[in-house]
Amino acid sequence: MDKKKLLKIILTALVTAAFLFLLFYYEQDKRKNGHALSILERSAIYAVVAVAMNMLTGFTGLFSLGQAGFMALGAYTVGILTIPLEARQNIYYISGMNETLASWHMPFIPAMIIGGLVAAVSAALIGALILKLKSDYLAIATLGFSEVIRAIIASPQFDRITNGSYGLKKIPRFDTIFIPVIISAICILLMVLLIRSSYGRAFKAIREDETAAEAMGINLFKHKELSFVISSFFTGIAGGMLAGYMGSIDSGTFRITLTYDILLIVVLGGLGSVTGSILGSFLVTAGREWLRFFDEPLFIGSWQVPLFRTGFRMVVFSLLLMLVVLFYRRGIMGDREFSWDMIFRFFTKRRKKVEISSQGGSHD
Amino acid sequence: MSLVTILQHTLTGVSLGGAYALIAIGYTMVYGILRLINFAHGELFMMAGYFMIFAMASFPWYLSVPIVIIGTIVLGVVIEELAYKPLRSAPRTSIMISAIGVSYLLQNLATYLFTALPRGYPELPYLKKVFQIGDLSSSLVTFLTPVITIVLVFLLMQMINQTKIGMAIRAVAKDFETSQLMGIQINNVIIFTFVIGSFLAAIGSILYFTDRMSVNPFSGSLPGLKCFVAAVLGGIGSIPGAMVGGFILGVGETFMVALGFSTFSDAFTFLLLVAMLLFKPTGLFGEKIAEKV
Amino acid sequence: MTKEVLRLDHCTMQFGGVVAVDDLSMDIHEHEIVALIGPNGAGKTTAFNFVTGVYEPTNGAVYFNEELIVSNRPQGKMKKLYNGTNRDFRKEVVSRTPDQITKLGIARTFQNIRLFKNLTVFDNVLTAMHMHLKANFFSSALHLNQHEERAMREKTVELLRMQDLLDVRNEIASSLPYGQQRHLEIARALATKPTLLLLDEPAAGMNPQETDELADFIVKTKETFDLTIFLIEHHMTLVMDISDRIYVLDFGKRIAHGTPDEIQNNDEVIKAYLGVELDVENQ
Numbered sequence: 001m002d003k004k005k006l007l008k009i010i011l012t013a014l015v016t017a018a019f020l021f022l023l024f025y026y027e028q029d030k031r032k033n034g035h036a037l038s039i040l041e042r043s044a045i046y047a048v049v050a051v052a053m054n055m056l057t058g059f060t061g062l063f064s065l066g067q068a069g070f071m072a073l074g075a076y077t078v079g080i081l082t083i084p085l086e087a088r089q090n091i092y093y094i095s096g097m098n099e100t101l102a103s104w105h106m107p108f109i110p111a112m113i114i115g116g117l118v119a120a121v122s123a124a125l126i127g128a129l130i131l132k133l134k135s136d137y138l139a140i141a142t143l144g145f146s147e148v149i150r151a152i153i154a155s156p157q158f159d160r161i162t163n164g165s166y167g168l169k170k171i172p173r174f175d176t177i178f179i180p181v182i183i184s185a186i187c188i189l190l191m192v193l194l195i196r197s198s199y200g201r202a203f204k205a206i207r208e209d210e211t212a213a214e215a216m217g218i219n220l221f222k223h224k225e226l227s228f229v230i231s232s233f234f235t236g237i238a239g240g241m242l243a244g245y246m247g248s249i250d251s252g253t254f255r256i257t258l259t260y261d262i263l264l265i266v267v268l269g270g271l272g273s274v275t276g277s278i279l280g281s282f283l284v285t286a287g288r289e290w291l292r293f294f295d296e297p298l299f300i301g302s303w304q305v306p307l308f309r310t311g312f313r314m315v316v317f318s319l320l321l322m323l324v325v326l327f328y329r330r331g332i333m334g335d336r337e338f339s340w341d342m343i344f345r346f347f348t349k350r351r352k353k354v355e356i357s358s359q360g361g362s363h364d
Numbered sequence: 365m366s367l368v369t370i371l372q373h374t375l376t377g378v379s380l381g382g383a384y385a386l387i388a389i390g391y392t393m394v395y396g397i398l399r400l401i402n403f404a405h406g407e408l409f410m411m412a413g414y415f416m417i418f419a420m421a422s423f424p425w426y427l428s429v430p431i432v433i434i435g436t437i438v439l440g441v442v443i444e445e446l447a448y449k450p451l452r453s454a455p456r457t458s459i460m461i462s463a464i465g466v467s468y469l470l471q472n473l474a475t476y477l478f479t480a481l482p483r484g485y486p487e488l489p490y491l492k493k494v495f496q497i498g499d500l501s502s503s504l505v506t507f508l509t510p511v512i513t514i515v516l517v518f519l520l521m522q523m524i525n526q527t528k529i530g531m532a533i534r535a536v537a538k539d540f541e542t543s544q545l546m547g548i549q550i551n552n553v554i555i556f557t558f559v560i561g562s563f564l565a566a567i568g569s570i571l572y573f574t575d576r577m578s579v580n581p582f583s584g585s586l587p588g589l590k591c592f593v594a595a596v597l598g599g600i601g602s603i604p605g606a607m608v609g610g611f612i613l614g615v616g617e618t619f620m621v622a623l624g625f626s627t628f629s630d631a632f633t634f635l636l637l638v639a640m641l642l643f644k645p646t647g648l649f650g651e652k653i654a655e656k657v
Numbered sequence: 658m659t660k661e662v663l664r665l666d667h668c669t670m671q672f673g674g675v676v677a678v679d680d681l682s683m684d685i686h687e688h689e690i691v692a693l694i695g696p697n698g699a700g701k702t703t704a705f706n707f708v709t710g711v712y713e714p715t716n717g718a719v720y721f722n723e724e725l726i727v728s729n730r731p732q733g734k735m736k737k738l739y740n741g742t743n744r745d746f747r748k749e750v751v752s753r754t755p756d757q758i759t760k761l762g763i764a765r766t767f768q769n770i771r772l773f774k775n776l777t778v779f780d781n782v783l784t785a786m787h788m789h790l791k792a793n794f795f796s797s798a799l800h801l802n803q804h805e806e807r808a809m810r811e812k813t814v815e816l817l818r819m820q821d822l823l824d825v826r827n828e829i830a831s832s833l834p835y836g837q838q839r840h841l842e843i844a845r846a847l848a849t850k851p852t853l854l855l856l857d858e859p860a861a862g863m864n865p866q867e868t869d870e871l872a873d874f875i876v877k878t879k880e881t882f883d884l885t886i887f888l889i890e891h892h893m894t895l896v897m898d899i900s901d902r903i904y905v906l907d908f909g910k911r912i913a914h915g916t917p918d919e920i921q922n923n924d925e926v927i928k929a930y931l932g933v934e935l936d937v938e939n940q
Contacts, residue, residue, distance in 0.1 A: 132642070137641055145634060151627050209773060214754065215755050215756075216759060216849055217760050217789075315472050315473050326451070
């Protein structure tokens with residue numbers, strides 16, 4: 001048994017090292033590998049939102065569609081706090097920047113954490129209002145609030161803070177891909193720890209049966225609010241990273257379609273599977289790039305294949321989504337997690353039940 | 365604000381509300397039967413807008429209107445058959461995700477087929493003609509919309525209350541399983557519901573876009589959500605409720621804009637939704653459903 | 658007389674115009690097993706539901722360990738609608754949510770089994786210990802309370818062993834046979850460390866042999882955990898075997914109260930139950 005455990009540790013270390021080396025290798029020639037780096041960076045950021053959404057929807061059973069709104073809060077906080085002081089005049093050229101804010105400047109990490117906190121505090125207020133609502137009502141209410149947040153950001157009354165509909169530009173970009181990747185890894189690790197803790201079990205109990213959970217002494221509102229606030233905190237953090245990744249943002253970045261993208265990732269990966277969400281973010285982000293040829297005119301000889309033009313990629317993409325939803329409802333991972341045991345079983349095809357630690361899940 | 369201005373805004377609001385009401389009925393009927401927020405309904409309404417543009421390009425208006433109505437009904441039923449029917453026994457979350465997927469697909473399809481740029485909505489003769497009643501002046505469509513809405517709702521209510529299919533719809537909405545056991549062809553009832561919902565969405569679309577004059581692939585999503593809010597406001601499952609909800613939202617929104625809070629008018633809608641769900645979750649006309657422990 | 662654990666004081670529960678429980682008073686003392694019986698629809702589960710905070714009674718009060726935990730009087734529309742026999746309205750209004758009541762030490766099972774279906778047997782029980790968690794949120798979320806966590810797991814193993822569920826601890830709860838699901842529900846309720854255990858038809862769906870075992874098991878559990886037990890059950894043999902006292906409900910009203918012997922010979926009970934004696938003999 002110990003031998004197997006050692007093997008698993010070695011395998012995990014090897015894969016991590018290989019991944020880090022790959023990143024390092026790509027970074028050596030940023031221009032040549034720009035495309036790949038960009039996919040990986042975006043995947044890492046989306047993975048955080050997807051896992052946060054999964055924590056809420058897959059583990060606590062709360063169907064929330066407010067991701068775009070909370071990401072917007074994180075992104076704007078980071079934007080406002082990190083744009084270099086000298087560039088601000090040019091960006092806020094319409095109505096100028098609020099005097100107090102104009103002199104505030106800080107590095108990315110603290111700004112990002114503040115962004116997460118802004119999202120978390122908003123979520124706490126919104127959650128106190130709406131978390132009593134049942135499944136689809138909650139979905140529509142969170143979607144509504146997400147739009148409200150977007151409307152407020154874009155409104156002329158907030159011109160001097162958010163620059164209204166003109167958006168923010170010149171947000172310092174990441175110097176190296178290691179920053180977003182490491183932050184994402186830490187965020188996901190923290191969420192996994194939470195999900196595996198006693199609180200995480202309480203979340204799952206609520207998902208399974210609210211009445212029974214309450215009868216076991218679990219305070220529904222407290223735990224739902226906790227899950228909602230923490231999920232929103234990490235969503236805000238991811239929004240902050242998105243600002244650092246994109247360099248310029250405006251309220252249009254955070255439309256409902258962004259939430260739908262994340263939902264797609266979570267569904268594709270499997271509701272209730274963290275590793276599924278991570279895999280899903282990579283597949284969706286990369287898949288979109290791989291499908292890019294659908295957007296280019298395609299010639300076979302001199303005959304131009306019809307259909308292939310701008311926008312076709314997204315049609316194919318949403319068709320794929322529908323196929324997953326209709327025929328592959330549980331997604332890639334279902335509610336299971338990736339583990340080396342799974343791989344071993346896959347290769348050896350042994351039917352023998354692998355002994356699982358008294359944990360009920362695997363801790364590899 | 366002078367009295368005339370107030371009346372003018374009320375008229376505009378009632379007209380907008382009429383279009384909202386027609387779309388809201390589609391939401392409320394589908395929710396009543398399938399317990400599903402048909403996220404794709406707003407996109408159906410947007411597609412109806414494009415159908416009109418293309419129909420008017422080659423046909424006179426009296427042919428175009430029926431073409432649009434038939435096209436929208438076909439699309440609505442196809443969505444039901446392909447995206448919702450296979451998930452009848454699946455958890456509610458799955459069917460809702462499917463609805464979101466359809467709405468996403470239709471948006472992308474519209475972007476692909478018609479590009480993301482707004483397209484001018486054709487003018488129907490007479491509808492844009494400006495009328496004057498006392499100090500109020502407005503185009504015919506503004507006067508006509510609430511009238512058409514009320515007439516259609518009246519006819520729909522007659523059908524629901526007097527005809528056999530209407531009775532079947534009420535039975536299925538009350539208890540899905542039992543009505544199935546009583547020999548009601550559930551699938552026919554559901555298809556019929558989608559036919560009515562799509563028909564009203566097509567009419568609503570013509571009235572709404574004639575007033576707004578352009579369509580883009582995203583012009584269905586926000587009105588769609590608002591109309592769902594209208595349905596909740598009136599009490600989900602209630603057709604007169606959806607109409608009243610539509611009028612309330614239309615008038616409320618118009619006054620928000622008139623008072624200079626245009627960016628917050630959407631926010632107003634959703635705050636109304638939350639307030640309603642918290643204080644009177646059954647809506648103005650809805651029935652209470654008890655859950656057995 | 659021993660300490661009073663639970664007292665229902667003139668409780669009425671009305672849904673719309675329907676009076677489900679009418680003016681029910683009863684008391685349960687420490688270490689007793691008290692059964693609430695009655696035909697289907699007599700209002701037994703409703704009584705459980707307002708004791709555990711799922712509903713608020715329309716009028717009346719509930720005391721736990723002589724402390725007032727729930728109290729209500731007709732309010733709003735109910736003032737006009739109220740149809741109960743007892744029109745003596747309580748003054749104070751005290752309401753508690755189910756989780757607050759569980760924290761006081763009242764645990765329950767459900768008539769139609771409400772397990773955490775997709776969780777393992779082990780996690781079902783472990784989850785029920787969450788409310789006793791001493792570590793704060795952050796140390797729990799960051800897994801800094803290893804010691805406590807280990808203790809909880811050990812306790813879970815112990816509870817599962819008692820219910821003969823240790824072998825299936827890694828199975829998904831919904832995959833268990835019916836009888837074991839009932840046992841798991843009891844184990845889960847015990848994990849909340851109650852002093853009063855409410856069992857809602859624990860023998861429903863069990864075969865005669867399982868029912869016999871269950872009777873022994875309930876008595877044994879009561880002894881081991883130092884419990885008081887309040888039971889709803891249709892299996893008359895089981896009820897007569899293990900109950901110290903029995904209350905009988907019919908159409909929401911209490912029609913009899915007494916020891917099993919007294920109840921078996923009570924004319925009103927026989928009338929309400931037509932043919933129940935036969936059942937007793939058959940089983």
